[in-house]
Amino acid sequence: MQKIRKCVIPAAGMGTRFLPATKALPKEMFPIVDKPVMQLLVEEAIAAGCEEIIIVTGRSKRAIEDHFDSNPELEQRLDNSWKFDYLRKVKNLNEMANIVYVRQPYPKWDGDAILRTKNLIWDEPFLVLFWDDIIDNEVCAAQQLIEKHEETNAPVIATVWVEEREVSSYGMLEWECSGNTTKVTRFIEKPRPSETDSRTAVIGKYVLTPDMFAYLESASSSVWDWEIRLADAFISMLQDRDIYGLEVEWTRYDTGDKVWYLKACIAYAMKDETLKHDLQDFIKTL
Numbered sequence: 001m002q003k004i005r006k007c008v009i010p011a012a013g014m015g016t017r018f019l020p021a022t023k024a025l026p027k028e029m030f031p032i033v034d035k036p037v038m039q040l041l042v043e044e045a046i047a048a049g050c051e052e053i054i055i056v057t058g059r060s061k062r063a064i065e066d067h068f069d070s071n072p073e074l075e076q077r078l079d080n081s082w083k084f085d086y087l088r089k090v091k092n093l094n095e096m097a098n099i100v101y102v103r104q105p106y107p108k109w110d111g112d113a114i115l116r117t118k119n120l121i122w123d124e125p126f127l128v129l130f131w132d133d134i135i136d137n138e139v140c141a142a143q144q145l146i147e148k149h150e151e152t153n154a155p156v157i158a159t160v161w162v163e164e165r166e167v168s169s170y171g172m173l174e175w176e177c178s179g180n181t182t183k184v185t186r187f188i189e190k191p192r193p194s195e196t197d198s199r200t201a202v203i204g205k206y207v208l209t210p211d212m213f214a215y216l217e218s219a220s221s222s223v224w225d226w227e228i229r230l231a232d233a234f235i236s237m238l239q240d241r242d243i244y245g246l247e248v249e250w251t252r253y254d255t256g257d258k259v260w261y262l263k264a265c266i267a268y269a270m271k272d273e274t275l276k277h278d279l280q281d282f283i284k285t286l
């Protein structure tokens with residue numbers, strides 16, 4: 001079995017829900033206290049054992065590349081002023097992992113973004129982390145997915161349980177249990193609640209196998225202006241091979257949503273002893 005070494009993070013989307021903030025600033029660079037969301041994702045991939053991170057970017061996303069690059073002028077200033085703690089934080093970013101950037105020229109969905117990494121992945125299973133789902137857990141979700149993949153040698157989709165009213169916002173999985181594994185029997189992209197009894201929703205974390213590229217290539221749809229959707233590729237793949245779902249243990253924040261983004265900021269700040277008490281007192285006054 002091949003070890004999972006590579007992680008793809010699609011990050012070319014426009015961030016419309018956060019306009020005007022996202023006009024010039026990539027949504028992936030929004031901070032959760034003092035770390036951009038993108039850094040939390042890269043840290044998750046590294047914690048799960050990945051050595052190479054492939055970020056799929058687009059126009060006006062240069063800030064992501066700069067964040068993980070060196071900044072000699074800043075480093076020198078921090079060194080000169082003895083701010084070694086900040087210096088360490090800044091320098092660590094350049095050495096975190098081998099980060100490769102691929103451009104997605106048009107926003108043709110998640111499947112197109114993943115397909116653009118084909119020549120970098122080639123024939124290995126790989127991790128995919130969507131930019132907006134961040135975790136807060138001892139064992140990161142990516143690690144849990146990789147362990148399930150090692151057990152099944154198949155694609156694995158991270159899931160969470162959702163309320164009925166949320167069903168139409170997600171890919172939903174129907175599944176059967178055998179032992180402690182959950183085999184997917186049906187993948188339905190954003191159904192009406194009347195179309196499925198399932199409350200098992202797909203979140204943006206997956207382990208994919210390299211045969212997925214062929215399904216993505218045939219999922220290009222003229223109906224959707226040649227967009228390629230990962231969900232369509234999963235639906236055809238399911239006819240040919242086993243796919244597993246894994247309900248991940250974590251506290252999940254969908255940072256693409258304003259309320260959840262703010263909740264993530266508060267929850268992470270409350271874990272910091274230097275911020276916690278002031279913040280708590282302030283919230284009480286609201």
Ligand code: G1P
Nearest residue numbers: 169170171189201202203204231
């Ligand atoms: C995408 C997927 C969907 C999944 C969701 C998770 O939808 O198409 O299957 O449930 O991500 O965040 P999007 O949120 O991009 O509309």
